[in-house]
Amino acid sequence: MGETTKRPQAGKLYVVGTPIGNLGDLTPRAAAAFEAADAICCEDTRVTSKLLAHLGISKPLVRCDENVIAGRAPQLVERMLAGETLAFASDAGMPGVSDPGQVLVDAARAAGVPVEVIPGPTACITALVATGIPCEHFFFEGFLPRKHGERVRRLRRLASIPGALLFYESPHRAEDSLVAIAEVFPEREAALCRELTKLHEEVLRAPASELLELVRERGEMRGEMVLVVAPPSEAELELHEAALAAGAGAGADAGANPDDLLAADIAEALAAGESANAIAKRLSQKYSRKKRDVYNLVLSTQAESD
CATH class of the missing domain: 3.40.1010.10 (Tetrapyrrole methylase, N-terminal domain)
Incomplete structure (x- = not known):
């Protein structure tokens, strides 16, 4: 055999x-x-x-x-x-x-x-826990696209995810990514985490637009970084759902442009006699916009109606 x-x-x-x-x-x-x-x-x-x-x-x-x-x-x-x-x-x-x-x-x-x-160890989870941002639900994106327009488009697609957003970033691109994050989520809390578990570990947290200014003031920072963006508010999620519903109801021509929805809300609030400051405070939260930008829109809408 x-x-x-x-x-x-x-x-x-x-x-x-x-x-x-x-x-x-x-x-x-x-x-x-x-x-x-x-x-x-x-x-x-x-x-x-x-x-x-x-x-x-x-x-x-x-x-x-x-x-x-x-x-x-x-x-x-x-x-x-x-x-x-x-x-x-x-x-x-x-x-x-x-x-x-x-x-x-x-x-x-x-x-x-x-x-x-x-x-x-995992840097993204370590960062999320370190920031104190709510982490019952989260979405790990990894690295954002290199070009600003593509970054913004990607962030807008992530806007309705009902959880924190996690991004990896290199030191020389962190500011560029924060520019896009501040553009899409100006009022959301955000954090930059670097040198995690090391001697000079640092976590910077503020509303996204303020965090961008803080990073610009600091100048060059070393170490691989994790960026964390807080989950959307209930108002943001409701806005997204309304936009989807408007798009489904009106067909391809609906557009459901958030700027149009904001303009309509401003006009309605002014007609109801609400003050410009109160409108700006309420709608900046609802639409995740800078309060001063909404305030300027309220004033321009008032001027047009006078």
Whole structure:
């Protein structure tokens, strides 16, 4: 009877969460996973080398950043199917959350390779909790588009989400993103979080338009950042629902332009004898606009009717 060739037992993929700043946040399970791995896949070999040196671990490293991971994933899967155990680590935080790790996880699962996730810190959740902004519901967007017009359009599409909005941002683009956030959500509370878990951790929180001015006054700030925008008010959600209803009722020509709705509310309030200051205060909250801008609209509407 001839011999049969047995396929080696499949290895494993460890998906390892790593500290977002403070090395004290590295878990014993994460260290054990690195120790058990035959090789470690990572975004930046220099960053992961420092982490392993801190642990006293030496392992072969495979660069798997967003530019190369799709091409390398098939080969890495074959290595695991042949019996090797690999670990994947982002530069910081949980792999797969706004980084290339998900590509390897997907390929491994599709091939039947066991995947074990080692939980670790996540910058977006750490920031959300640190701000004190209501977090019963939240939406993680990741990075906003680079161009201002595209950023604004994307934010407007997120406006009706009934929860906090979370964004990652780099130091040199944070102000640009806040310009768009302040344009779309001027009255909503917002926060900029940087250097999370590190010595100089900082959380700046204010209405979006005020936060923008504060950041401009501060000038250049270092460290990767998380921007958090508070959930919409009930009035904002009602406005959005009214706009949808108006659009559905009037067909393609309805438009449901918030500026038109605001103008109609101003005219109605003036006809009812409400003061300009009271109108501005009430409608700025309802439409998430700057009070002074609404006040100026009230005055111009008054002038036109005189």
